[in-house]
Amino acid sequence: MKRQPALNWLIPLIAVITIIIASTGLFSQGGSGPFPFTTVYGDTVEIYGKGIYRHDSTFVAALFRGTDAITLFISIPLLLISYLFYRRGSLRGSLFMIGMILYFLYVGVSYTFSTIFNSMFLFYTALFSASLFATMIAFTSFDTELLISKVTSGMPRRGMAIFLIVAGLGTLMLWISELIGPMMTGTAPANLGPYTTMFTHGFDSAVITPATVVTGILLLQRKPLGYLLAPPLLILCTLIGVVVISQTISQALEGIVFPIGVYIGMVGSWVVMGAFAIGLTIRYFRNISETVQ
Amino acid sequence: MKNQSALKWLIPSIGILALFAILMGLFYETPGEPYPITSFRGEQVMINGHGLYYYDTVSTVAQMQGNDIIALFVGLPLLVISTFLAGVYPARRGGSLRGRLLLTGTMGFFLYTYMSMSMLTAYNMLFLVYVALFTMSLYAFILCMLSFDLEDLPRHFSDKLPRRWIAGVLFAIGGFLSLAWIGRVVPELLHPEIPAALENTTTRVIHSMDLALIVPLAVLAGILLLRKSAWGYLLASVAILKGLTMALAVSTMAINMALQGVPDSLAIMVPFLVLTALTMVVAVMLLRNIKEQTHY
Numbered sequence: 001m002k003r004q005p006a007l008n009w010l011i012p013l014i015a016v017i018t019i020i021i022a023s024t025g026l027f028s029q030g031g032s033g034p035f036p037f038t039t040v041y042g043d044t045v046e047i048y049g050k051g052i053y054r055h056d057s058t059f060v061a062a063l064f065r066g067t068d069a070i071t072l073f074i075s076i077p078l079l080l081i082s083y084l085f086y087r088r089g090s091l092r093g094s095l096f097m098i099g100m101i102l103y104f105l106y107v108g109v110s111y112t113f114s115t116i117f118n119s120m121f122l123f124y125t126a127l128f129s130a131s132l133f134a135t136m137i138a139f140t141s142f143d144t145e146l147l148i149s150k151v152t153s154g155m156p157r158r159g160m161a162i163f164l165i166v167a168g169l170g171t172l173m174l175w176i177s178e179l180i181g182p183m184m185t186g187t188a189p190a191n192l193g194p195y196t197t198m199f200t201h202g203f204d205s206a207v208i209t210p211a212t213v214v215t216g217i218l219l220l221q222r223k224p225l226g227y228l229l230a231p232p233l234l235i236l237c238t239l240i241g242v243v244v245i246s247q248t249i250s251q252a253l254e255g256i257v258f259p260i261g262v263y264i265g266m267v268g269s270w271v272v273m274g275a276f277a278i279g280l281t282i283r284y285f286r287n288i289s290e291t292v293q
Numbered sequence: 294m295k296n297q298s299a300l301k302w303l304i305p306s307i308g309i310l311a312l313f314a315i316l317m318g319l320f321y322e323t324p325g326e327p328y329p330i331t332s333f334r335g336e337q338v339m340i341n342g343h344g345l346y347y348y349d350t351v352s353t354v355a356q357m358q359g360n361d362i363i364a365l366f367v368g369l370p371l372l373v374i375s376t377f378l379a380g381v382y383p384a385r386r387g388g389s390l391r392g393r394l395l396l397t398g399t400m401g402f403f404l405y406t407y408m409s410m411s412m413l414t415a416y417n418m419l420f421l422v423y424v425a426l427f428t429m430s431l432y433a434f435i436l437c438m439l440s441f442d443l444e445d446l447p448r449h450f451s452d453k454l455p456r457r458w459i460a461g462v463l464f465a466i467g468g469f470l471s472l473a474w475i476g477r478v479v480p481e482l483l484h485p486e487i488p489a490a491l492e493n494t495t496t497r498v499i500h501s502m503d504l505a506l507i508v509p510l511a512v513l514a515g516i517l518l519l520r521k522s523a524w525g526y527l528l529a530s531v532a533i534l535k536g537l538t539m540a541l542a543v544s545t546m547a548i549n550m551a552l553q554g555v556p557d558s559l560a561i562m563v564p565f566l567v568l569t570a571l572t573m574v575v576a577v578m579l580l581r582n583i584k585e586q587t588h589y
Binding site: 037047055112114115121125126132176183192195197198199201202205207 | 340415418421424478482485491493494495497500501505506
C-alpha cells in the first residue's frame with residue numbers, strides 16, 4: 001500500500017473523536033430517567049431519559065451503549081495496532097487497518113443518523129466524514145495487481161464469496177421481512193419508536209448488501225478487486241457479530257429481554273455469521289505472503 | 294463509456310422509479326389536514342396530515358415537494374439527455390466527455406436526494422423505493438466516477454478554463470455551508486434548555502450530509518483544481534454539475550416554503566440564491582472549456 005500522508009492525521013483524529021464519543025455514551029449521567037412518550041403514530045415508547053442518549057428510546061440507547069463498549073475497548077486498540085503495522089510497511093497490517101477504518105465508518109454513520117440529535121452531533125459528523133475520506137484514500141492507494149501476486153494457494157476464495165453473498169442477502173431478507181408486514185397494513189414498524197424512519201434497515205440494504213454481494217461475485221470471477229474488498233468486509237462482519245452480543249447484554253441490563261426464540265434466531269444468526277467471518281478472516285490473512293514494501 | 298453494461302440497466306431503473314416516487318410525492322392525496330403536535334423535545338410542530346408525506350411536517354413537505362418539482366423538470370430531463378450524450382443509450386463507443394461529466398453530476402444529485410429521503414422522510418409506504426433509489430444511484434455514481442481515465446483527463450480541458458473562478462465558487466459553497474450549518478447547530482448545543490428546531494425528525498440529516506460530504510468534497514476539489522491535479526478536474530466538474538441541480542432544488546424549496554407560509558430565514562435564503570446563480574455561471578464556463586476531439 002502506498003504511504004498516504006493524509007492517513008497520518010486522519011487515523012489519530014478518528015481515534016480521538018471516537019474515544020470522546022464512546023466514553024460520553026458509556027459514562028455520561030444526568031437526566032430524570034425513563035419516561036413514556038406517545039409517538040406521532042399513537043404508539044407508546046419508553047424514552048431513556050439519562051446521559052447523552054436521553055432523548056433516544058431505551059431500546060436504541062441500550063444498543064448504542066453496547067456499541068460504545070466494543071468500540072472503546074476493542075475497536076480503537078485494533079485500529080491503532082493495525083495503523084502501527086501499516087506504518088512499518090506490513091501488507092497484512094494495511095489490509096487489517098482498512099477493515100478497521102470501514103468499521104469506524106459504519107459506526108460513524110450510525111451515530112450520525114440513528115441517534116436522536118444530541119450535543120455530540122458535530123463529533124458524530126466529524127467521525128463520519130474523517131472515516132469516509134480515510135476509507136476512500138486507503139482503498140485507492142492499494143495496488144490490487146500487487147496484492148494478487150501475494151495470494152497463496154490455500155486462499156478460501158469460494159468460501160469467502162459464498163459467505164459474503166449469503167451474509168449480504170440474509171441481512172437484506174431479515175430487514176425486509178420486518179418491513180413487509182407494516183407496509184401492507186400501512187402501519188409503523190414495531191421498532192420505529194420516536195424515530196423519523198428505519199435508518200439501519202435502509203443503510204444496510206442500500207450500501208452493505210450490494211457491497212458484500214458484488215465482492216462475492218468479483219471473487220467468484222477471480223477479479224483482483226474482490227481480494228482487496230473481501231478482508232475489510234469480513235472484519236466488519238466479525239466486529240458487528242461482537243457488537244450484537246454486546247448490544248444484547250446491554251439491552252438485558254436495561255431490562256429489555258426477548259423470548260428465547262428471538263435470541264436463537266436473531267442474535268444467534270449474527271453470532272454464527274461473526275464466527276464464520278472470523279474463521280475466513282484468519283484463513284485469508286494466513287494466505288497472504290508478507291513482504292516489506 | 295466504461296461500465297456500460299451495469300449502467301445500461303441501472304440508469305433506466307433509476308429514471309422510472311424516481312418518476313414514480315416524484316409523482317407520488319406531488320399527487321398522491323389522502324383526506325385530512327395539518328394538525329399540531331408537541332415533540333418530546335417540547336417543540337410545537339405542524340404535522341402535514343395528508344398525502345404521501347402524512348407524518349412529515351408542513352415545512353419538510355414544502356421542501357420535499359420543491360425538490361420533487363426540480364427532480365421532475367430538471368433532474369430527470371438532464372438524466373435522459375446526459376445518458377444519451379454519454380453514449381450509454383443508444384449504446385455506442387465514444388460518447389462525449391461533457392455528457393459523461395453531466396451524467397456523473399446528475400447521478401450525484403439523485404444520490405444526494407434519495408440518500409436524504411431514505412433517512413429524513415418520515416417512514417412511509419415508499420420507504421423501500423427510496424432505499425432502492427439510494428442504492429442504485431450510489432453504485433451508478435461510483436461506476437460513473439470510475440469510468441474516467443484520470444491520467445488523460447486534464448488535457449481535455451482548454452488552457453482558458455477559469456480554474457480560479459471555479460475553485461472560488463467551490464470554496465464559497467464549502468465556506469457558506471460550514472458557517473450556516475455550524476452556526477445553526479452550535480447555539481442549540483450551548484442552550485440545551487431551549488428545544489432544538491428539529492421539527493419531528495430524529496436528527497439533522499442534511500446538516501450532517503453537507504458538513505461530512507459536500508464541504509470536504511468542495512474544498513478538496515477546489516484545492517486540487519488549483520494544483521492542476523487530475524482528480525481536481527474530475528471532482529470540480531462533478532461538484533459543479535451536481536451543485537447546479539442541487540442549488541436549483543434548494544432555491545425552489547425556499548420559494549415553496551415561503552409560499553406555504555413557513556419561510557426559512559433570509560440569512561440562509563439569499564446566499565443560497567446567490568450561490569445558485571454563481572454555480573450556473575461557472576457550470577457554463579466549465580462546459581465551454583472542454584475539448585472533445587479525442588474519443589474513447
